[in-house]
Amino acid sequence: MNQANSTVGTKRLERCFTALQAQNRPALVSYLTAGDPDAETSQRLLDGLPEAGVDIIELGMPFSDPMADGPAIQKAALRALEGGQTQAKTLEMVRRFREENATTPIVLMGYYNPIFCYGVERFLTDAAKAGVDGLIVVDLPPEHDDELCQPATRHGIDFIRLATPTTDAKRLPTVLANASGFIYYVSVAGVTGAGAATPESIERAVADLKRHTQLPIGVGFGIRTPQQAATIGRFSDAVVVGSALVDCIEQASTADEAVARVHGLVRELSASVRSCREEEAVS
Amino acid sequence: MPDILSIFIPACLRYFEGIEIVPIAFEVVMNKPLNLSTSLPDGNGMFGSFGGRFVAETLMPLINELRDEYAAAKNDPEFQRQLTYFQNDYVGRPSPLYFAERLTEHFGGAKIYLKREELNHTGAHKINNCIGQVLLARQMGKKRIIAETGAGMHGVATATVAARFGLKCVIYMGTTDIERQQPNVFRMKLLGAEVVPVTSGTGTLKDAMNEALRDWVTNIDDTFYIIGTVAGPHPYPAMVRDFQAVIGHETRRQMQEKEGRLPDSLVACIGGGSNAMGLFHPFLADESVQMIGVEAGGKGVQSGLHAASLNGGTPGVLHGNRTYLLQNEDGQIVDAHSVSAGLDYPGIGPEHAWLHEQGRVEYVSATDDEALDAFQICCQQEGIIPALETAHALAEVAKRAPKLPREHLMVVNLSGRGDKDMMSVAHYLGDKFQ
Numbered sequence: 046m047n048q049a050n051s052t053v054g055t056k057r058l059e060r061c062f063t064a065l066q067a068q069n070r071p072a073l074v075s076y077l078t079a080g081d082p083d084a085e086t087s088q089r090l091l092d093g094l095p096e097a098g099v100d101i102i103e104l105g106m107p108f109s110d111p112m113a114d115g116p117a118i119q120k121a122a123l124r125a126l127e128g129g130q131t132q133a134k135t136l137e138m139v140r141r142f143r144e145e146n147a148t149t150p151i152v153l154m155g156y157y158n159p160i161f162c163y164g165v166e167r168f169l170t171d172a173a174k175a176g177v178d179g180l181i182v183v184d185l186p187p188e189h190d191d192e193l194c195q196p197a198t199r200h201g202i203d204f205i206r207l208a209t210p211t212t213d214a215k216r217l218p219t220v221l222a223n224a225s226g227f228i229y230y231v232s233v234a235g236v237t238g239a240g241a242a243t244p245e246s247i248e249r250a251v252a253d254l255k256r257h258t259q260l261p262i263g264v265g266f267g268i269r270t271p272q273q274a275a276t277i278g279r280f281s282d283a284v285v286v287g288s289a290l291v292d293c294i295e296q297a298s299t300a301d302e303a304v305a306r307v308h309g310l311v312r313e314l315s316a317s318v319r320s321c322r323e324e325e326a327v328s
Numbered sequence: 329m330p331d332i333l334s335i336f337i338p339a340c341l342r343y344f345e346g347i348e349i350v351p352i353a354f355e356v357v358m359n360k361p362l363n364l365s366t367s368l369p370d371g372n373g374m375f376g377s378f379g380g381r382f383v384a385e386t387l388m389p390l391i392n393e394l395r396d397e398y399a400a401a402k403n404d405p406e407f408q409r410q411l412t413y414f415q416n417d418y419v420g421r422p423s424p425l426y427f428a429e430r431l432t433e434h435f436g437g438a439k440i441y442l443k444r445e446e447l448n449h450t451g452a453h454k455i456n457n458c459i460g461q462v463l464l465a466r467q468m469g470k471k472r473i474i475a476e477t478g479a480g481m482h483g484v485a486t487a488t489v490a491a492r493f494g495l496k497c498v499i500y501m502g503t504t505d506i507e508r509q510q511p512n513v514f515r516m517k518l519l520g521a522e523v524v525p526v527t528s529g530t531g532t533l534k535d536a537m538n539e540a541l542r543d544w545v546t547n548i549d550d551t552f553y554i555i556g557t558v559a560g561p562h563p564y565p566a567m568v569r570d571f572q573a574v575i576g577h578e579t580r581r582q583m584q585e586k587e588g589r590l591p592d593s594l595v596a597c598i599g600g601g602s603n604a605m606g607l608f609h610p611f612l613a614d615e616s617v618q619m620i621g622v623e624a625g626g627k628g629v630q631s632g633l634h635a636a637s638l639n640g641g642t643p644g645v646l647h648g649n650r651t652y653l654l655q656n657e658d659g660q661i662v663d664a665h666s667v668s669a670g671l672d673y674p675g676i677g678p679e680h681a682w683l684h685e686q687g688r689v690e691y692v693s694a695t696d697d698e699a700l701d702a703f704q705i706c707c708q709q710e711g712i713i714p715a716l717e718t719a720h721a722l723a724e725v726a727k728r729a730p731k732l733p734r735e736h737l738m739v740v741n742l743s744g745r746g747d748k749d750m751m752s753v754a755h756y757l758g759d760k761f762q
Contacts, residue, residue, distance in 0.1 A: 109660040110534065110646060112541045113384045119528060131658045157382060158645045162659030184382040184645065188372055209386040211548060216389055234386050235546040 057150040057178045058203055058226045061100060062261045062282060071278035073098060073318045074263055075311060076154065076287030077294075078105035078121035079138055080130025086300040087125070090307055091142050095149045097308040098315025101283065103181065106135050106155030113156075113183045115238035117288040120295060132163045136175045143176035152179035152205060152226070157193065165193055169200040179203035179226040187219045194223050203227075208254060210234050210242070217257055227261040227283060228254055232268075238288030241267030248280045271317035278321040286314055368679070373562020373649075376685065378678035381561040383648045386545045395563040397468055402570070407463065414459045415574060418492070419449045421456075423575075425582035425739070430709040431725075438732035440725060441591070442712070442742040443579050445603065452715065452744030453575060453603045454485035458554055460571035462489040465552035472496045472551045476540040478505055478533035478599065479670030479717060480512025481744055482556030487521035489554075497521040500539040502531035505669045512748045530663045533599075533673045537647055557600025558677030561648030565677050572606025579739055580610055587737055593618040595728075596741040597720040598691070599635070599671035601680045603743035608689060618690070621680060622724045624664070624671035624717075625693035635664035636693040637676040638684050651678040667696040667756065668716035670744075694723035700756060702726050703746065715744030716752065 065072050075094055080087050094102055107122035107130050114122070139151055153172065160168050160182065172180075180197055187194070187206070194204040203226030211234055212220055221228070230250060232242045251262050264277050265285030274284045290307050297303035373379045381391060401407040415421040424447065428440045445453040465473060473490045474497075477483030483499040490497035499516055503525045506513050516523050529535035544553045558565045558572070583591050594611060596604035598621040611617040626634035634640055637652040644653040646661060654662050654674035664674045683689040694702070702722035706714050714722060721740050729738060746753070 109662075110529070110538050112538050112647070113545065115542075126660060156645075158653075158655070158661075159659035161645055161650075162642075162655065162657065183384050184648070186381060186383065186385055186388045188381055188388070207385045209384075211386050211389045213389060220385065231386065234548050236542045239546065 057148065058101070058152075061148075061150050062227065065100065065282075069322055071281055071318050071321070072100035072261075072263070072283035073274070073311070073315050074101040074103055074265070074283050074285040075099045075290055076103040076105060076285060077290060077307070078107050078118065078125050079135040080107060080125030080128050081121040081291070082124050082294050082300070082303060083128045084130065084134060086303055088138055088141060089300070089304050091138060092145065093304065093308050094311060095146055097311040098319075099149070099311055102149060102151045103154045103285065103287070104135065104139065104151055106132060106153055106159055108156040108159055111156065113236055115236040115288060117238045117291045117295070121291045132159050132168065136171050136177070139172075139177055140175040150178040151176065152181055152203075153177055154181040155183070157182050157184050160193065165196055169197055169202060173200045173202055177202060179205050181205045181207065181229060183207070187222060190223050198223070198225060205229050207231050210250065217254075221258050221260075224258070224260060227263050228258060229285070230254060230262055230264045230281070232264050232266045235266070237266060239267055241273065244276045247277060251281050271313045274314050275317045275321035278318040284318055368682070369562060369566055373565070375565075375679045375682035378643070378651050378681040379562060379565055379649050380645075380678075381648060382645045382650065383561045384545060386548065387561070390548055391561050391563070393468070394464070397464055398563050398567050401464060401467065407467070410463055411460055414463070415456065419455050419459060420447065421574065422578045422582070423447050425579055425586065427586070428710055431706065432729075434705065434709050435726065435729040437734070438593070438729040438736040438738040439734060440729060441583070441737065441739045442710075443575060443607065443739055445575060445741060445743050446712070446714065446718070446745035450481070450485045450488050451747065452481040452485065453572060453606060453741070454482045454556060454744075455488065456574055456606065457556065457568050457571040457602060458482070458485040458489045460567070461552070461554045462493055462495070465495065465554070466493055468552065470495070470550060470552035472498070472547065473554055474498045474500070474540050474543050474547075474551055475554045475556060476500045476533065476536035477512075477556065478502070478536070478672055479668065479715070480505070480509040480516065480748060481670060481715070483521070483523070484512050484515050484519070486554050486556070487516040487519035490521065491519045498543065499523050500526050500536040500543070502526045502529075502533060502536050504531040505533065505536070505672075508752050509669055509748055510751060532664070532669070534647075534661065534664070534675070541647070557602040558605045558679060559600045559647060559649055559651065559675060565649065565679055568602050569605045569609055569679065572602050573609045575603065575606035575741065576608060576610035579607060583737065583739070589737070590614055590617055591737040591739045592616065593620060593736065593738045594741070595620045595622065595721050595724050595738060597622045597624075597671065597717050597743060598676060598680065599624065599668075599673050599717060600675070601677040603741050605677060605679060607739070607741045608683075612683075612688060619688070620724055620728070621689055621691045622720045623676075623691060623693040624666035624668055624720055625695040625698070626665035626667070628695050629693055633665040634693065635666040635671050635673060637674060638680065638691040639693050641674070643681070646675055649678045651675050651681040652684070667699065667752065668720065668749075670715065670717040671720065692724055694720040698723040698726070700753070703753065712742065713746040714742060715746045716749045718743045718746075
């Protein structure tokens, strides 16, 4: 694997998935909101994720009106904003992370307005320079690809598209058209942190997606425990855990406790996804 | 009124962007003003750079289905027949265009007409839109209706049509608004709706809309979201506009009958902007008709405590559309402030944003104090208790009418009645007079 420390991380996601495929295991993707619970703790949380076993990092850009998020991530965004988090500070976090880590892909996740107000070109230039590999922007469907998706691709930043239980066969080609990096399958129609769909229905959906795209398929929404992660990881290329990690921050009474709890849960999740297909091979 | 060419020529140029402009188009434009807005939004729901469909993927198939259903309904005689039937026999349309003789005398200038939308069933213009959307919901086989509400007028209108059509109804309302609009909360409950208090954010209209969107994305199969204003993702801004345009169409006809000509100016208050759009839209092509939208100035636009998105905001993306928003430089939405719960929203319908940039409509603001003064004048001069929202439009009339000649015909959209505001007005006046 080429570990060259390119500042433009065009291929970090692709390299990551290729390496994991060789190991026959899914990627563990973690979600945390940048600046939650405060700037310093958030940087510590971020910096320690790869060692704790995260393969791909999703870093939330806090927004005042997170319409697609459940209570856990809503509160995380509020904590971050009350602590003075901004788009510039989030990019600075990534830049500092990249001083020590040149391989773990970072995907920024959030809503369009903070990017639009920062200025799309300026944001993409700064994000590429900081070492951002991909973007997930919840409220930008393919109908608005000219806003951010296409410019991002020009800057070498992957635009990760969401597919959902409501994305039918007729619509799927539209959703996949300009997608890159991986496809994020939102396993339940609902907000983040909501209840999970049955593994059987998710497996069918992932199989359907695989018939239409060569891109890796990640699954998220409603995955909280190492056991759930293992179940989903048997048939998906990546497993995303968000609200459960964010809850660890809320439940902690000190910064040290937050870091210990988050990295502790990541270690459990990581062990679980690393072995999930071995069990399958044995049985 | 600004020079008409300075409005229409840039407007038309922008309108024809992407289409090759041949010199003859200019001639057509100059002789026959383009109907600025009837052919907008475009296929992607855009009014120029505003509008759009900025929603989560989960909602996209649903929104596209709604767009198709609505497009079919517009040309379906049976749907239109039902709509007219309910507008007439259930809502009580047409609403009168009333010559406000005493208000005219009081201000001593323009001849003031009130478009009496407060006489509609449920006491505001909101039901015009709810009747239209509930008929669509029924046609689409939806069993559950959700809505957001600020002042509670849209919530009441939604609960009313849900009751009429036997549909389950859930209304999201901020806790701040629940407190200041108690009578409407009780009305919704009487009508069989479940009122869900929203505590997130400041507990006002924007937070209620966030929560309604979260409900919708979770219950897509059986739920229809009746958005109450000309905002949200396409097709809502156009659809709500069309259902509210009955206000302007009637006004046009009624003014012709009473005065034999078109009005000279139209005045309406603006939160999201549905009553204003309903009145303005049928007149957009009439260059002689001046239009004034009145935003909620709260404690004054300079104070930062207001709800005037056009006068004090910048373009951004929220709740499915790009429009003017109250936000900080980092794109975080800031809270709106207004004595009127119905105007307490940090955004505005995208078509208003477009009309603002075109210069076709003049957008001004009225402060809480100005609205309260106008509120009392209307009570005392006309025996009509207006909604606090509507009082903002009347505040602009108070500034403008005295300076205009007697032959100037001014129409004010009396968008709602003020029964719901008794508590807040009493509190406000009591505090002041103690």
